[in-house]
Amino acid sequence: xxxxxxxxxxxxxxxxxxxxxxxxxxxxxxxxxxxxxxxxxxxxxxxxxxxxxxxxxxxxxxxxxxxxxxxxxxxxxxxxxxxxxxxxxxxxxxxxxxxxxxxxxxxxxxxxxxxxxxxxxxxxxxxxxxxxxxxxxxxxxxxxxxxxxxxxxxxxxxxxxxxxxxxxxxxxxxxxxxxxxxxxxxxxxxxxxxxxxxxxxxxxxxxxxxxxxxxxxxxxxxxxxxxxxxxxxxxxxxxxxxxxxxxxxxxxxxxxxxxxxxxxxxxxxxxxxxxxxxxxxxxxxxxxxxxxxxxxxxxxxxxxxxxxxxxxxxxxxxxxxxxxxxxxxxxxxxxxxxxxxxxxxxxxxxxxxxxxxxxxxxxxxxxxxxxxxxxxxxxxxxxxxxxxxxxxxxxxxxxxxxxxxxxxxxxxxxxxxxxxxxxxxxxxxxxxxxxxxxxxxxxxxxxx
Amino acid sequence: xxxxxxxxxxxxxxxxxxxxxxxxxxxxxxxxxxxxxxxxxxxxxxxxxxxxxxxxxxxxxxxxxxxxxxxxxxxxxxxxxxxxxxxxxxxxxxxxxxxxxxxxxxxxxxxxxxxxxxxxxxxxxxxxxxxxxxxxxxxxxxxxxxxxxxxxxxxxxxxxxxxxx
Numbered sequence: 001x002x003x004x005x006x007x008x009x010x011x012x013x014x015x016x017x018x019x020x021x022x023x024x025x026x027x028x029x030x031x032x033x034x035x036x037x038x039x040x041x042x043x044x045x046x047x048x049x050x051x052x053x054x055x056x057x058x059x060x061x062x063x064x065x066x067x068x069x070x071x072x073x074x075x076x077x078x079x080x081x082x083x084x085x086x087x088x089x090x091x092x093x094x095x096x097x098x099x100x101x102x103x104x105x106x107x108x109x110x111x112x113x114x115x116x117x118x119x120x121x122x123x124x125x126x127x128x129x130x131x132x133x134x135x136x137x138x139x140x141x142x143x144x145x146x147x148x149x150x151x152x153x154x155x156x157x158x159x160x161x162x163x164x165x166x167x168x169x170x171x172x173x174x175x176x177x178x179x180x181x182x183x184x185x186x187x188x189x190x191x192x193x194x195x196x197x198x199x200x201x202x203x204x205x206x207x208x209x210x211x212x213x214x215x216x217x218x219x220x221x222x223x224x225x226x227x228x229x230x231x232x233x234x235x236x237x238x239x240x241x242x243x244x245x246x247x248x249x250x251x252x253x254x255x256x257x258x259x260x261x262x263x264x265x266x267x268x269x270x271x272x273x274x275x276x277x278x279x280x281x282x283x284x285x286x287x288x289x290x291x292x293x294x295x296x297x298x299x300x301x302x303x304x305x306x307x308x309x310x311x312x313x314x315x316x317x318x319x320x321x322x323x324x325x326x327x328x329x330x331x332x333x334x335x336x337x338x339x340x341x342x343x344x345x346x347x348x349x350x351x352x353x354x355x356x357x358x359x360x361x362x363x364x365x366x367x368x369x370x371x372x373x374x375x376x377x378x379x380x381x382x383x384x385x386x387x388x389x390x391x392x393x394x395x396x397x398x399x400x401x402x403x404x405x406x407x408x409x410x411x412x413x414x415x416x417x418x419x420x421x422x423x424x425x426x427x428x429x430x431x432x433x434x435x436x437x438x439x440x441x442x443x444x445x446x447x448x
Numbered sequence: 449x450x451x452x453x454x455x456x457x458x459x460x461x462x463x464x465x466x467x468x469x470x471x472x473x474x475x476x477x478x479x480x481x482x483x484x485x486x487x488x489x490x491x492x493x494x495x496x497x498x499x500x501x502x503x504x505x506x507x508x509x510x511x512x513x514x515x516x517x518x519x520x521x522x523x524x525x526x527x528x529x530x531x532x533x534x535x536x537x538x539x540x541x542x543x544x545x546x547x548x549x550x551x552x553x554x555x556x557x558x559x560x561x562x563x564x565x566x567x568x569x570x571x572x573x574x575x576x577x578x579x580x581x582x583x584x585x586x587x588x589x590x591x592x593x594x595x596x597x598x599x600x601x602x603x604x605x606x607x608x609x610x611x612x613x
Binding site for chain 2: 081083125165166179182183198240248281330334338339346349
């Protein structure tokens with residue numbers, strides 16, 4: 001079942017007339033006749049969880065919004081999609097801009113935001129044009145601006161570009177950036193719901209989360225909560241990439257098995273050239289990498305599904321996380337050390353520098369990984385890496401520290417022999433002649 | 449440093465979005481415009497000019513300009529190749545593409561060709577992982593890169609430069 005991308009293939013759906021013709025703004029019509037709190041209740045009932053990565057229940061986040069008399073409140077849409085492996089929001093904004101605008105209108109009305117921002121990563125420069133055109137069309141047709149559809153509710157939406165900083169996807173760093181400052185995360189509490197943009201009560205939600213409000217209004221919160229499984233309600237966008245035949249953005253129901261997602265023709269269509277699966281990072285680069293033998297089945301031998309609970313079954317020892325839905329597949333010829341090195345470089349580059357464990361630790365991890373990858377590492381370096389990642393995790397203001405530590409920890413946990421191989425085979429490592437053929441065999445042992 | 453009439457209009461439009469006293473919020477959008485107006489980079493004169501426009505201290509502009517990787521603090525070539533090299537792009541051969549560009553243009557990462565046409569700027573994940581390897585060129589992405597495609601892009605840039613001279 002598709003709730004978000006159902007109409008994505010329709011020619012011209014990016015434009016108002018065609019979007020409207022295919023049922024667009026019907027959810028807004030319905031919502032504008034409801035009381036704002038009723039909309040919040042519907043979203044709560046739907047069980048919708050934040051689609052940016054943390055998976056926090058959206059309705060609950062909304063209900064935390066402080067409403068002091070006479071203080072304006074704001075809704076900010078987090079479109080700073082920067083987690084390696086993740087490109088779903090880009091797809092949604094580029095092809096269905098009105099779906100997001102409709103979701104923003106409904107959510108702004110529910111939360112009482114008369115001034116709403118879409119904070120988009122600076123590199124998505126052409127998508128700003130797509131969104132601004134949709135906003136202009138919505139305004140011409142009375143869905144934005146003053147006295148929307150005669151309700152007396154006013155709302156303006158502006159698109160603001162970032163300038164190349166992953167950290168601004170963290171909600172308080174995003175707010176700092178929106179205020180014209182460096183993207184240094186704030187210490188919480190106070191949470192944005194109490195003191196957010198310009199210290200006013202603010203809700204920050206991901207693009208996909210806010211777009212999902214449209215189908216929730218259309219079919220009702222209760223019906224939405226029945227799609228999927230358990231606490232993983234509704235549909236989820238997965239951006240699949242790496243070594244697969246059909247990379248792209250897929251909308252799935254969360255009772256789909258991971259195996260089907262990788263091998264079915266409807267989704268990734270398997271691995272190119274008939275190669276074997278080596279490992280997968282199913283939720284964006286920050287979540288733990290899992291070897292093939294723990295991907296399709298949990299440690300208990302149960303089928304693993306594409307949802308929050310199943311992917312994290314077994315904790316970090318044998319499981320991983322749903323994260324943002326950035327699904328990265330590595331085939332048998334890929335080197336986990338090199339892949340982890342590029343991620344460590346990424347986090348080092350993106351650390352804002354505020355907390356020393358992250359600022360220094362990400363640099364150390366990158367340097368050590370570089371040494372190992374290029375055949376200059378020592379056996380003790382592997383333990384040193386393990387030690388450093390453990391000292392970053394949990395010791396920083398924002399989750400970037402954890403996000404940098406987890407991929408390194410998981411790579412060592414599951415692929416320690418590959419790190420050791422680099423140390424004992426420096427010449428082969430230097431020429432990137434990995435000789436990893438033995439990984440084509442099923443991984444039989446997992447050290448926990 | 450002077451903004452064109454059209455860009456100045458855009459700047460004032462952006463400043464008007466924010467409530468009274470919150471005009472500093474316009475800083476990053478205006479720095480983008482300033483960079484476009486100043487051949488792709490920000491010098492101190494330009495940043496000082498932006499500070500005056502927003503009625504903030506120059507240091508408030510510098511600290512932001514130095515934080516965000518899209519702002520260039522030294523001159524760049526006419527065409528900046530920002531080639532992604534993070535995980536998913538690496539899995540699909542970005543190392544080879546970067547090496548090919550280096551060899552073909554005779555420059556290293558962060559350098560500009562002597563004719564001032566090309567800069568190679570290594571980038572971290574640009575959100576095009578399913579269409580890897582890729583690079584950003586100006587406002588748009590060039591995806592599914594191959595060596596042949598890189599050749600075509602370089603030719604295209606050279607032709608455009610010749611046309612504009």
